[in-house]
Amino acid sequence: MAEIQIRNVAKRFGEYQALRDINLTVADQEFMVLLGASGCGKTTLLRIIAGLETPTEGEVWIGERRVDHLAPRDRGIAMVFQNYAVFPHLTVFENIGFGLRMHRLPDEEVRKRVHRTAELMHIEELLGRYSGELSGGQRQRVAVARALAMEPDVILMDEPLSNLDALLRLEMRAELKGVLAESRTTAIYVTHDQVEAMSLADRISVMHQGRIVQAATPVEVYRNPAEKFVAGFIGNPPMNFLPARSVGEGQWEVAGITLAGPRSDRPGLDFAIRPEDVTPDPAGLAARVRVVEPLGPHLLVTCDVDGHMFRAILDSELSVAPGETLNLMPRPDRIRWFDPETEKAVS
Amino acid sequence: MNTRLLPYVLILPVTLFLCVFFVYPFILVAQEAFVADGALSLDNFRRVFGHWKFPLSLRNTLLLAAAVVPVQLGLALLMATMVNRMGRGRDLVLYIWTIPLGISDLAAGIIWLAIFEQSGFLNSMLHGLGLIDRPVNFLSYQHPGIVFLAIMLAEIWRATAIMLVILVAGIGLIPKEYYEAAEVFGATPWKRFLRITLPLLRPSLQTALVLRVILAFEVFAVVAALGGTLFPVLMGQTFVYQFELLDRGAAAAIALVILGISIGFTLVILRVLRVPKGARI
Numbered sequence: 001m002a003e004i005q006i007r008n009v010a011k012r013f014g015e016y017q018a019l020r021d022i023n024l025t026v027a028d029q030e031f032m033v034l035l036g037a038s039g040c041g042k043t044t045l046l047r048i049i050a051g052l053e054t055p056t057e058g059e060v061w062i063g064e065r066r067v068d069h070l071a072p073r074d075r076g077i078a079m080v081f082q083n084y085a086v087f088p089h090l091t092v093f094e095n096i097g098f099g100l101r102m103h104r105l106p107d108e109e110v111r112k113r114v115h116r117t118a119e120l121m122h123i124e125e126l127l128g129r130y131s132g133e134l135s136g137g138q139r140q141r142v143a144v145a146r147a148l149a150m151e152p153d154v155i156l157m158d159e160p161l162s163n164l165d166a167l168l169r170l171e172m173r174a175e176l177k178g179v180l181a182e183s184r185t186t187a188i189y190v191t192h193d194q195v196e197a198m199s200l201a202d203r204i205s206v207m208h209q210g211r212i213v214q215a216a217t218p219v220e221v222y223r224n225p226a227e228k229f230v231a232g233f234i235g236n237p238p239m240n241f242l243p244a245r246s247v248g249e250g251q252w253e254v255a256g257i258t259l260a261g262p263r264s265d266r267p268g269l270d271f272a273i274r275p276e277d278v279t280p281d282p283a284g285l286a287a288r289v290r291v292v293e294p295l296g297p298h299l300l301v302t303c304d305v306d307g308h309m310f311r312a313i314l315d316s317e318l319s320v321a322p323g324e325t326l327n328l329m330p331r332p333d334r335i336r337w338f339d340p341e342t343e344k345a346v347s
Numbered sequence: 348m349n350t351r352l353l354p355y356v357l358i359l360p361v362t363l364f365l366c367v368f369f370v371y372p373f374i375l376v377a378q379e380a381f382v383a384d385g386a387l388s389l390d391n392f393r394r395v396f397g398h399w400k401f402p403l404s405l406r407n408t409l410l411l412a413a414a415v416v417p418v419q420l421g422l423a424l425l426m427a428t429m430v431n432r433m434g435r436g437r438d439l440v441l442y443i444w445t446i447p448l449g450i451s452d453l454a455a456g457i458i459w460l461a462i463f464e465q466s467g468f469l470n471s472m473l474h475g476l477g478l479i480d481r482p483v484n485f486l487s488y489q490h491p492g493i494v495f496l497a498i499m500l501a502e503i504w505r506a507t508a509i510m511l512v513i514l515v516a517g518i519g520l521i522p523k524e525y526y527e528a529a530e531v532f533g534a535t536p537w538k539r540f541l542r543i544t545l546p547l548l549r550p551s552l553q554t555a556l557v558l559r560v561i562l563a564f565e566v567f568a569v570v571a572a573l574g575g576t577l578f579p580v581l582m583g584q585t586f587v588y589q590f591e592l593l594d595r596g597a598a599a600a601i602a603l604v605i606l607g608i609s610i611g612f613t614l615v616i617l618r619v620l621r622v623p624k625g626a627r628i
Contacts, residue, residue, distance in 0.1 A: 052527050073533040085528035089546040089626045098542075099532035130625035150532065 002063045002076065002153030002186045003028045004049065009058030011044055011210075018044045019210045022058065026203075031180060031187045032215075035197040036207035037233070042190045043158055045207070049188060050079055050156050062154060073102070078147035080157040084139045086131040092118070092142050093127040099150045117145040120179060137168045144176065148183060155180065157189045161196065173199060194234055198222070206230050224336070228343040231272050231336065237300070237311045242285075244271040244337070252337075255285050255306035259330070261337050262346050269346060270338040275300070276313040277334035284329030287312070289322050301326070379599035391600040395588075401601075404579040411495075411570075411580065412563035415502045419559060420552075422503070423510035428540065430511075431518045441515065445508040452505060456572025459501035460486075463493070463573065486573060494574050501569045506562060510555040517551025518544065553620045560616065561609045581605050 004026040011019040019041045026032045034042040047053040049060055051072035060068040067075045078099065086095050093114055094101075100110045118124045121141040131139060140160065147155050160176075161169045177200055180187050191197055197204050198218040205215040206229075214226035225231035231239040244252040250263040254271045261269065276298075278284070287303035287310055299314045303326065312328055320326060337346045383390035395401055430441055447455065462468045463485045470482040485493045521544065529539045545552075567582040581601060589598035 050531055052530070072527075072531045073535070077531065079528070079531045081524050081528055083522075083524055085522075085524040087525060087528070087543070089549075089622070098529070098534075102529075102533035102538060130623065132625040146532070 003061075004154060004186060004188070005059075005061040006045070006049070007059040007061070009045070009048060009055045009060065011041070011048060011053065012056045017210055019048075019055075022212055024205060024212060024215060026186055026188060029184050029186055031177075031189065031200060031202045033197040033201035033204045034188065034190045034207055035192070035194060035204050037192060040207040041210040042192075042207045046156055046158055046188060046190045049154075050077060051075055076153040078150040078152035078155050080143045080147050080155070080160040082159045082162060084143040084160075084163075086134075086139050086142050086146075088131045090130075091127065092123065092129050092131070092134070095131070095142055096127075096145045096149050098146060103150075113149045113151075114145075117149040120148065121145040137164055137172065140164060140172060144179070148179065151183075152185060154186045154188070155183075157187065159191055160189075162191070162193070169196075176200070194236070198234075206233065208233075223334075224345065225272075226345055228270065228272070228338045231338070235274060237275055239272045239274050239336070240305075240308075240310045240312075241338075242271045242305060242308055242310070243340070244269045255308075257283065257285055259335065260332065261335070264337075264346055266339065266346075268340060270340050272336040272338060273330040273334060275311040277331045278312050278314075278328040279331070280314070280318065280326060281329030282327050284327040285310070287326045287328050289320055289324050289326060292320055292322060303328075376599045376602060379596055380603050383596055391596040392604075394594075395584075395597050395600045395604070400579050400584060404581050404584045407578055408564060408566065408580045408582075411498065411502070411566060412560060414495075414499050415506075416556070416559055416563055418499075418503055419507045419510055420556065422507050423514050423555065426507075426511050427514035427518050428544070430515055441511075444511060447505050448508045448512075450505065451568070452566075453568035453572060455501055455505040456569040459497055459504070459569070460572050463497045486575075486577070488577055491577070494577055497573050498570055498578060501573060502563075502566065505569065506559065509562070510559050513551050513555040513558070514548065517548050517555075520551075521547045549620045549622050553617060556616045556620070557613050560612050564605055564609050564612075 004024075006022050006024040009019060009022040010017070022045060024032075034045060036042045044053060048055050048068075049062075051067070051070060055068055058068070059066055062075060062077070086092075087098065090098065096114045096117060097110045100113060105113075114127070115124065118127055121144055123138060123141045123145060126134065126138060126142070131142070134142065140163075143160065147157075161172055164172060173196060189197075189200060201218055203215055204218055204221050206213045206221060208227075208229050214221055214230050216224075216226075221230060222234055225234065225239070228241070232241070242254050244254045244259075244261065245268050246264070246266065247253050247258060250261055251258055252261040252269060252271065253259075259271070261271070285305050287301075287305045289301055289303050291302040293300040293302075294316060296316070298316050299318060299320065301312045301314055301320060303310045303312065305328075310328075312326070314320070338344065339346050380391050381387055381389070426444060430437055430444075433440065450458075460467070464470075465482045465484045469485065470479070473479045474482065484490075486497060487494075525543050525547065526539055529543050534542060565582050566580055567586065570578055570580050570583060571586075582605065585598050585601045585605070588594045588601060
C-alpha cells in the first residue's frame with residue numbers, strides 16, 4: 001500500500017523557480033502521468049519523489065512515511081531512467097538483480113526474482129549478455145525488469161519510451177501498461193507525449209511553468225480542460241479558440257453567430273471547440289478553407305474564421321477544396337468557455 | 348592525394364622520429380647487452396646477475412614499488428573521488444595537488460633530504476619540542492627502516508598526482524545516471540564506489556597503473572638523494588655500471604632487465620583489469 005502525497009513542494013535552482021506550490025495525491029496502485037512540455041518541471045518533480053533532488057520547500061509522503069529527508073534507497077521506490085542506465089559492466093542478470101543484491105537478498109531469491117521478471121519482460125534468453133550487446137528496445141526491457149524485480153511500492157518512470165523508435169514505442173507502451181497493472185504498484189510516469197499519457201494514465205497531471213495546471217482522468221483533461229493552456233496543449237490538433245462577445249442573458253456572439261453560453265458579467269470570453277466537434281450546417285460559423293489534408297479516416301481542414309485559424313476534422317467523404325467557404329456548427333454540449341484574463345474555464 | 352595512402356603519409360614523420368630516436372638506440376643497447384668481446388654471449392648478464400648487489404637492488408626496487416604503488420593508488424582514488432564531488436574550487440585544488448608533477452625527481456629528493464638530514468627540519472622540530480637532545484642521523488645505515496620510509500614518502504609525494512590526473516579524467520567520463528540508478532536501487536556511497544566507480548574506471552586504472560609501475564621500476568634520483576649507496580636499486584646500478592665502472596655492456600644488460608620486468612608487469616595489469624567485450628561504456 002503506497003499512496004503518494006506531495007504537499008506544498010517548491011524547488012528553486014538559484015534564481016530559477018522550477019516548481020511552485022505543488023500539491024498532488026497519487027492513490028495506491030494508481031498510474032499517474034506527469035505531462036508537460038520540456039522545462040515545465042515534470043522531471044524535477046519525479047526526481048524529488050525519487051530523492052535525487054531535495055525540495056526547497058514542502059513535504060513528500062509515501063504511504064504513512066514522510067520521505068523527503070530520506071535517501072533514495074530508503075524510500076521503497078524503483079525507477080526507470082530515460083537513458084535506461086543499464087550498467088555496462090554487469091550482465092543482464094546482474095543488472096536486474098542489482099537492487100536485490102544491494103538489499104542483501106539470498107542468492108536463491110535473487111535468482112528466482114530475476115528469472116521471473118526477465119520472463120515477464122521476454123528477455124530470458126538475454127540474461128548472460130552485456131548491455132553493449134543489446135538493442136535499445138532490449139535495454140529498455142532490462143531497465144523495466146530491474147525496477148519490477150524490486151517489487152517496489154512505487155515505480156517511477158522518466159520518459160522511458162522516448163528513445164525508442166515509433167513502432168517499438170507503441171509495442172512497449174501496451175506491454176508496460178499490462179505489466180504494471182498486474183504488478184499492482186503505484187506508478188508515476190513522466191512524458192511529453194500526450195498520446196502516451198492518454199493511453200497509459202489513470203490520471204494525468206498537466207504541468208506548465210512549474211505548476212500542476214490540472215490533475216484529472218484522461219477523458220476529463222480532454223473534454224473539460226481546466227485552463228486554456230491545457231485546451232491548447234492536449235489534443236492533436238488542439239482546441240480551436242475564438243473570441244466571444246456578450247449579448248446578454250448568457251448569449252454570446254462568436255464570429256457572426258449567436259451561441260448559448262455561461263451567464264457571466266464579463267464583456268468577452270474565449271469560445272473553444274475541439275476540431276472533431278463541428279459539423280457542416282448552413283447556420284454555422286463561416287469558415288474559409290485554406291488547406292485540406294486527407295488523413296484516411298477523416299479530413300483535417302484548416303480554415304480561417306473571422307481572421308482566426310480554425311481546424312476541423314470532417315468526414316472523409318465530404319468534398320471540399322481550398323478557397324471554398326464551409327459553414328461549421330459546433331456541438332453545443334462540447335463548447336467550452338475560458339476567461340481571457342485568468343485563462344481559467346468558465347461554466 | 349590518394350586517400351588510401353594519406354594516413355600512412357601523415358604518420359610517417361612520427362614513425363621516422365621514433366625509429367631514429369627510439370628503435371635504433373634500443374637495437375644498439377640490445378646489441379651491447381648481448382655482445383661481449385665481439386661475439387654473441389650472455390657474459391654481460393652473467394656478470395650483472397653474479398654481482399652481490401644485483402639481488403639486493405632487485406629486491407629493493409620491487410619492495411619499493413610494492414610499498415609505494417598501492418598507497419598511491421588508494422590516495423589517487425580517494426583524491427579523485429573528492430575532487431569529482433567538489434563544485435567550486437575544484438580546479439584550484441587539482442592544480443595544487445598536481446604541483447609535485449612539475450618538480451624534477453632529483454629536486455623532490457633534495458626537498459625530502461632537507462627534511463630528514465642531520466641538520467634538517469625534522470631534527471630541528473623534534474629538538475624544539477624537546478623530544479631529542481641532539482640531532483639524529485636518520486638517513487644512516489643504522490636506520491634502514493627510516494631510509495626506506497623517507498624514500499617512500501618522497502615517491503608518494505612526488506608521483507601520486509600523475510595517477511590522480513588520469514583517474515580524475517576517468518571518473519569524469521562515467522555518466523552520472525549510473526550513480527543515480529545505483530542510489531535508487533539501494534547502493535550506499537561505499538557500494539557505489541565498489542560496484543560502479545571501480546569497474547567502470549578499469550580503462551583509466553590500467554593506464555594509471557601501467558604508467559606508475561613502469562616509473563616505479565625506473566626510480567633513481569629520489570633514491571640517490573635520500574639513500575645514496577645505502578639503498579641500491581636497479582636503475583642506480585645501471586648508472587654505476589655505465590658511469591663509474593665504465594662497463595657499458597653490463598649497463599645495457601641491466602637496462603634490458605628493467606625493460607623485461609616493466610613489460611611483464613604491464614601485461615599482468617592489462618590482463619587483470621581488462622574489460623570484457625560488450626561491457627564497455
